[in-house]
Amino acid sequence: MNTAWPSVSVIIAARPEQTEIRAVHAAQRLDYPRDRLEILVARGRQPSVQRNAALRVARGDLVYFLDDDSEPLPGNLQRAVTAFARDPQLQVIGGPNLCPEDAPEQEQVFAVVLSSWLAFGPSRARYAPVGPPRYTSEKTLILCNLVARRQTLLDLGGFDETLYPNEENALLDAIQRRGGRLWYDPDFLVYRRPRPDLRRFARMLLTYGRGRAEQFRRLPTAGSALNFVPPLFVLYLGVLLAGAPLGFWSAGGWGRWATGPLGLYAVLLLGHAIQLWRRHPWPRVWRAALLIVAAHCLYGAGFWRGCFTPLRPPGSKTTREVIVESVPLENAEVGA
Structure with a gap:
């Protein structure tokens, strides 16, 4: 031996x-x-x-x-x-x-999202x-x-x-x-x-967010601070949507203050899409860009869910x- x-x-x-x-x-x-x-x-x-x-x-x-x-x-x-x-x-x-x-094209798009610095840091x-x-x-x-x-x-x-x-x-x-x-x-x-279809990919993102929140509840660490960005983004979008019918964001400076982060996010997304275009065909890039937004929302929603799930074996x-x-x-x- x-x-x-x-x-x-x-x-x-x-x-x-x-x-x-x-x-x-x-x-x-x-x-x-x-x-x-x-x-x-x-x-x-x-x-x-x-x-x-x-x-x-x-x-x-x-x-x-x-x-x-x-x-x-x-x-x-x-x-x-x-x-x-x-x-x-x-x-x-x-x-x-x-x-x-x-791998099929849809899975290649998912791979671009998973390897994106804007999506997953x-x-x-x-x-x-x-x-x-x-x-x-x-x-x-x-x-x-x-x-x-x-x-x-x-x-x-x-x-x-x-x-x-x-x-x-x-x-x-x-x-x-x-x-x-x-x-x-x-x-x-x-x-x-990666996951073979959009439904399972979305469920995976929700699960990842839930798992990170449960991990943080079980073992809080400074390294998890970045994972709070997607749930805060979801909360921000929720406040914007809730305030829009009431006209909260239409008056002068309040509107610019409220929607400013969304504009910055759009600029980052566009810049990242151009960066991805250097390595991937454009049809793959624009689909990945849309999914990056979806990834932030789904991960954030899963994180909020994980804040309240029971932790038991x-x-x-x-x-x-x-x-x-x-x-x-x-x-x-x-x-x-």
């Missing part, structure tokens, strides 16, 4: 009935010693619960979390192991998930390679492409099962509070398609039931 390489457990959350799991086939192609690698599929209906269940039975020194549709580059694990060996204080490494070039690094490799915060890391030291996660109790999504963000914050370091590598890539037997399967490394088909 080659003891020079740390052992690695790949953990993939999947639905109970799912038969085709893209991430499994991609994980079988990882360029890593076979005697130091295992692939675990955790089947269930609540990803935080599923990942915790797999984490408890995993044997690896490191765990590599993939979503069921993540397709990592074959060299990802070797790249991660090199980073961990270089810095003993490093606890987590991650990188972006990119939309495949052969520093978190756009989750969807596009941004800057050099560097120490980072939870803002740039995403759970569909994340390697961590298993013992560190166990010591912290795993993922908070009252949070979904944003369970990884809360855990990464906790790691940093203990002095652990997080690393962002723009070349540590997985390929993963999943209680139903169906939600907590998890089956963890160990998958053969070569020539394996994953069945139900």
